[in-house]
Amino acid sequence: MTLTVRQARIIARICWTVALLVVAVPFVFPFLWMVSSGFKSATEIFGQPSLIPRVWRWQNYLEVFEYQPFARQYFNSLYIAVAVTGLTLVISSLAGYALARMRFAGAGLLMLFLLSALMVPEEVTIIPNFFLIRWMGLMDTHAPLILLPVFGSHGVMATFLMRQYFLAIPKELEEAGKMDGLSPFGIWWRIALPMSRPALAAVSIITFLFSWNLFLEPLVFISSLEKFTLPLALSNFTDSYGLPLWHLQLAATSLAVVPILIVYLIAQRQIIESFALSGVKG
Amino acid sequence: MADALTEKGSARSWRAPRLTLRQREAIEAWLFVSPTVAGFLLFFLGPLAAVVYFSLTEWNLLTQQATFVGVKNYVDALSHNPDFWHVLRNSFVFAMGLVPLNMALALSLALALSRPFRGVIFFRTVFFAPVVTSAVAWAIVWRFLLQGEGGAVNQMLALVGIDGPNWLREPDWAMVAVIVTRVIKMVGLNMILYIAALQAIPRDYEAAARLEGASNWQIFRMVIWPLLAPTTLVIFVITMIGSFKVFDHIYLMTGGGPENGTLVLAFYIYEQGFKFFNVGYASALAMIMFVIVLVLTVVQMTLRRRDMQ
Amino acid sequence: MTSLTLRNIKKSFGATQVIKGVDLEIADGEFVVFVGPSGCGKSTLLRMIAGLEDITEGEIYIGERKVNDVQAAQRGVAMVFQSYALYPHLTVRDNMAFGLKVRKVPASERERRVREAAASLKLEALLDRYPRELSGGQRQRVAIGRAIVGNPQVFLFDEPLSNLDAELRVHMRSEIAALHQRLENTMIYVTHDQIEAMTLADRIVVLREGVIEQVGTPRELYESPANLFVAQFIGSPRMNVLPARAVAGRLAARGLNIGAAEGVGMRPEHISLTAPESGLLRGRVALSEYTGAATLLHVELEEGETALVIANGPAVPANGQEVGLEIAREHLHVFDKAGRAIRPLVQAA
Numbered sequence: 001m002t003l004t005v006r007q008a009r010i011i012a013r014i015c016w017t018v019a020l021l022v023v024a025v026p027f028v029f030p031f032l033w034m035v036s037s038g039f040k041s042a043t044e045i046f047g048q049p050s051l052i053p054r055v056w057r058w059q060n061y062l063e064v065f066e067y068q069p070f071a072r073q074y075f076n077s078l079y080i081a082v083a084v085t086g087l088t089l090v091i092s093s094l095a096g097y098a099l100a101r102m103r104f105a106g107a108g109l110l111m112l113f114l115l116s117a118l119m120v121p122e123e124v125t126i127i128p129n130f131f132l133i134r135w136m137g138l139m140d141t142h143a144p145l146i147l148l149p150v151f152g153s154h155g156v157m158a159t160f161l162m163r164q165y166f167l168a169i170p171k172e173l174e175e176a177g178k179m180d181g182l183s184p185f186g187i188w189w190r191i192a193l194p195m196s197r198p199a200l201a202a203v204s205i206i207t208f209l210f211s212w213n214l215f216l217e218p219l220v221f222i223s224s225l226e227k228f229t230l231p232l233a234l235s236n237f238t239d240s241y242g243l244p245l246w247h248l249q250l251a252a253t254s255l256a257v258v259p260i261l262i263v264y265l266i267a268q269r270q271i272i273e274s275f276a277l278s279g280v281k282g
Numbered sequence: 283m284a285d286a287l288t289e290k291g292s293a294r295s296w297r298a299p300r301l302t303l304r305q306r307e308a309i310e311a312w313l314f315v316s317p318t319v320a321g322f323l324l325f326f327l328g329p330l331a332a333v334v335y336f337s338l339t340e341w342n343l344l345t346q347q348a349t350f351v352g353v354k355n356y357v358d359a360l361s362h363n364p365d366f367w368h369v370l371r372n373s374f375v376f377a378m379g380l381v382p383l384n385m386a387l388a389l390s391l392a393l394a395l396s397r398p399f400r401g402v403i404f405f406r407t408v409f410f411a412p413v414v415t416s417a418v419a420w421a422i423v424w425r426f427l428l429q430g431e432g433g434a435v436n437q438m439l440a441l442v443g444i445d446g447p448n449w450l451r452e453p454d455w456a457m458v459a460v461i462v463t464r465v466i467k468m469v470g471l472n473m474i475l476y477i478a479a480l481q482a483i484p485r486d487y488e489a490a491a492r493l494e495g496a497s498n499w500q501i502f503r504m505v506i507w508p509l510l511a512p513t514t515l516v517i518f519v520i521t522m523i524g525s526f527k528v529f530d531h532i533y534l535m536t537g538g539g540p541e542n543g544t545l546v547l548a549f550y551i552y553e554q555g556f557k558f559f560n561v562g563y564a565s566a567l568a569m570i571m572f573v574i575v576l577v578l579t580v581v582q583m584t585l586r587r588r589d590m591q
Numbered sequence: 592m593t594s595l596t597l598r599n600i601k602k603s604f605g606a607t608q609v610i611k612g613v614d615l616e617i618a619d620g621e622f623v624v625f626v627g628p629s630g631c632g633k634s635t636l637l638r639m640i641a642g643l644e645d646i647t648e649g650e651i652y653i654g655e656r657k658v659n660d661v662q663a664a665q666r667g668v669a670m671v672f673q674s675y676a677l678y679p680h681l682t683v684r685d686n687m688a689f690g691l692k693v694r695k696v697p698a699s700e701r702e703r704r705v706r707e708a709a710a711s712l713k714l715e716a717l718l719d720r721y722p723r724e725l726s727g728g729q730r731q732r733v734a735i736g737r738a739i740v741g742n743p744q745v746f747l748f749d750e751p752l753s754n755l756d757a758e759l760r761v762h763m764r765s766e767i768a769a770l771h772q773r774l775e776n777t778m779i780y781v782t783h784d785q786i787e788a789m790t791l792a793d794r795i796v797v798l799r800e801g802v803i804e805q806v807g808t809p810r811e812l813y814e815s816p817a818n819l820f821v822a823q824f825i826g827s828p829r830m831n832v833l834p835a836r837a838v839a840g841r842l843a844a845r846g847l848n849i850g851a852a853e854g855v856g857m858r859p860e861h862i863s864l865t866a867p868e869s870g871l872l873r874g875r876v877a878l879s880e881y882t883g884a885a886t887l888l889h890v891e892l893e894e895g896e897t898a899l900v901i902a903n904g905p906a907v908p909a910n911g912q913e914v915g916l917e918i919a920r921e922h923l924h925v926f927d928k929a930g931r932a933i934r935p936l937v938q939a940a
């Protein structure tokens with residue numbers, strides 16, 4: 001039997017799709033398993049594997065909040081991420097604007113320094129930062145969780161992203177603003193920023209997620225339960241032997257991950273583009 | 283008639299000492315960058331200098347005093363402490379396993395998903411989803427799935443007659459497990475970078491090659507792959523650096539074990555610094571990490587510059 | 592009184608000097624056009640006047656006030672940019688009112704001025720649109736409107752028409768001319784379209800590589816260019832310049848001695864055709880280009896040079912035909928070795 005070109009194409013298409021579906025399994029499966037196991041009892045978790053729980057244990061989700069101040073921890077993550085995002089937006093867009101558009105002695109050197117900071121992992125400076133934060137009396141507060149990301153390599157990345165975007169705004173627009181009597185601050189606020197919404201959105205998205213997912217800094221700086229952020233809290237569902245309380249841990253993880261995933265599914269295009277934008281810069 | 287353009291000008295002209303426009307711009311620019319500069323000095327440059335200094339000292343836990351010991355910490359790491367070479371080896375094994383796997387998978391997925399077809403958005407969304415998920419959550423779930431007995435992965439393998447190992451309890455398998463799960467977590471990022479690069483390649487090139495009778499593979503080898511070279515370089519370096527910084531993933535999946543089989547540099551620094559309070563030694567390790575990252579960056583920049591010429 | 596004075600203006604970008612000492616007086620209400628080849632520094636000079644580019648050396652006065660270190664917005668100048676530079680996130684109304692708002696002009700006054708400007712530029716119907724919803728010509732008018740509302744003392748235009756198609760360009764050109772007549776403001780206008788320059792200018796400033804080659808009325812530049820560069824830059828098609836040795840003998844035969852001249856210039860439109868043996872020059876038609884209004888003849892001279900001639904009459908010589916070229920002596924331009932025009936043009940022998 002010979003196939004027409006059209007049939008051959010359809011068959012190829014089907015093969016491709018099946019192959020992609022197979023590859024997709026380890027990407028999707030963990031999420032499904034996580035949610036389903038969050039509804040299982042501690043014993044069922046180790047029984048026969050089944051994606052649908054035999055008994056839906058809703059009380060897992062209550063126990064999560066009883067085991068530790070999970071609501072408070074959730075809120076901590078939320079407000080810290082908002083603060084980090086807000087500060088990063090302001091600070092990185094200010095610096096990014098100056099680096100894109102203004103001439104000043106030391107600009108080249110500053111660029112070089114910032115560029116080097118872009119590459120250096122937090123692990124390199126975390127030890128002195130620990131002493132610095134302790135000296136500032138900010139141990140076990142949320143201040144380092146806000147300050148370090150804003151001024152660390154992530155903030156620098158945001159600065160470069162903004163700079164790149166500002167560079168693409170026609171210079172004449174800003175000059176028109178200057179002729180119209182705007183101060184540099186006015187140009188930044190009333191011309192450059194309104195025209196950079198895509199970049200601001202990208203910075204917001206990746207910064208929020210960066211802060212939301214931050215682990216090393218909370219681990220080092222935070223010690224009291226009610227000051228934990230989500231990642232720290234999630235890692236903390238253990239019994240007295242230090243073994244994980246899987247049903248609670250997975251229920252809590254679902255609570256932390258699912259809202260993000262829902263937002264991601266709604267705005268996937270925008271979110272993926274934001275990462276593409278930042279990745280190209282990095 | 284009131285003259286809008288000058289009425290304010292004359293009011294201002296006698297105020298404030300006269301600066302040249304150049305000076306004024308420079309001052310304003312420094313105001314703009316001052317928060318960044320202050321933060322940079324305080325939380326980056328200062329600490330970086332401190333790390334250099336710390337790495338030359340030994341820390342006394344009781345008195346909280348630092349004693350200058352020269353390069354002793356480096357000597358310790360490089361020649362006395364067998365852990366160090368073990369850790370470095372682990373880090374390299376991790377990188378050597380992760381980077382090629384990640385890039386090959388990213389490129390394959392990008393090639394499959396760079397053209398529109400029905401379902402393409404679905405697949406992109408799926409492959410990218412782990413990227414937005416926190417590393418902690420990802421590690422927790424995979425640790426759960428990879429348990430030796432009763433773990434979902436092994437139970438599924440059992441269905442096809444494979445007796446899976448106790449993934450996270452055997453050093454070699456643990457390394458494989460952390461590499462593969464990390465690739466699944468991060469590959470979406472490189473995938474979209476490749477997709478962006480592929481979509482930026484004008485279709486005419488491919489059409490021209492096809493008219494000359496080139497096969498798909500030849501088109502890839504001779505047209506697409508060379509045009510992707512700059513992207514490949516960037517991806518290679520950021521993935522490489524990323525693999526040297528991996529911390530939370532290891533911390534939660536294996537805790538560096540078993541038998542230190544997955545003890546990698548970033549984790550080792552954390553352990554030495556914050557668990558054993560070997561501040562000097564940990565700082566020396568941090569410096570070594572810094573140098574590795576620096577070398578990678580410089581290599582990238584030189585290659586990229588050569589590329590542009 | 593808003594005259595403008597540039598005194599020994601210099602500008603360097605890094606090590607390269609792009610403006611090399613410009614002196615210029617512009618009278619109140621004058622329409623001055625800067626022309627010159629691409630990259631000669633027209634925009635740079637204009638932007639220095641606007642305050643968008645700092646001044647490396649020299650002084651700029653607007654009226655009596657030295658403005659070197661006065662900020663752009665306080666110089667009393669308004670600028671119309673080549674790309675119009677309309678704020679894409681603001682409506683036409685807000686674009687025009689923006690500068691007034693920044694200067695804290697009260698809302699009612701703002702509204703009045705915007706309406707006035709909009710009326711004079713026929714923009715009333717467009718006030719609530721965004722720039723992307725306008726045609727090129729409309730954007731151009733908005734850009735001008737934005738400049739008008741601030742009542743500037745000096746208008747600066749940087750190639751404002753170069754993004755428009757030919758027809759619209761002609762139309763806007765006349766609108767700008769009308770605007771100047773109505774407002775009687777000082778205007779400085781950059782272009783490299785010499786028709787624009789000739790038609791609009793009270794005086795033209797010809798720049799080359801950061802230096803003024805000549806300043807004068809359009810007629811002065813056309814009739815008595817100061818040097819070879821200006822002679823060839825102004826006028827289209829450009830002036831024929833023949834080496835003196837090629838024509839000296841023939842001129843001498845007519846009693847014209849061009850002395851130490853190196854080149855002799857003749858505008859194509861001043862050359863007339865005669866019988867081959869009676870002309871000043873003699874050659875053969877190598878190519879003729881019919882443009883409708885006239886025919887451009889490329890005439891290969893006996894001496895080996897090529898001269899361009901505009902033939903107006905209906906009887907145009909065919910390709911290959913021998914022709915004689917004639918020119919009135921007052922239309923001869925003579926240049927010395929350095930390219931400077933020699934005047935009086937031609938002495939009787």
Ligand SMILES: Nc1ncnc2c1ncn2[C@@H]1O[C@H](COP(=O)(O)OP(=O)(O)OP(=O)(O)O)[C@@H](O)[C@H]1O
Pocket residue numbers: 604609627628629630631632633634635636783
């Ligand atoms: N910001 C700058 N940095 C360095 N060189 C510049 C800068 N702006 C202009 N130049 C240079 O200065 C010279 C004059 O530029 P300018 O824009 O004034 O030319 P122009 O006469 O307006 O040309 P055009 O007709 O093409 O607009 C050019 O050689 C240009 O390359």
Ligand SMILES: [Mg+2]
Pocket residue numbers: 633634635749
């Ligand atoms: Mg120009």
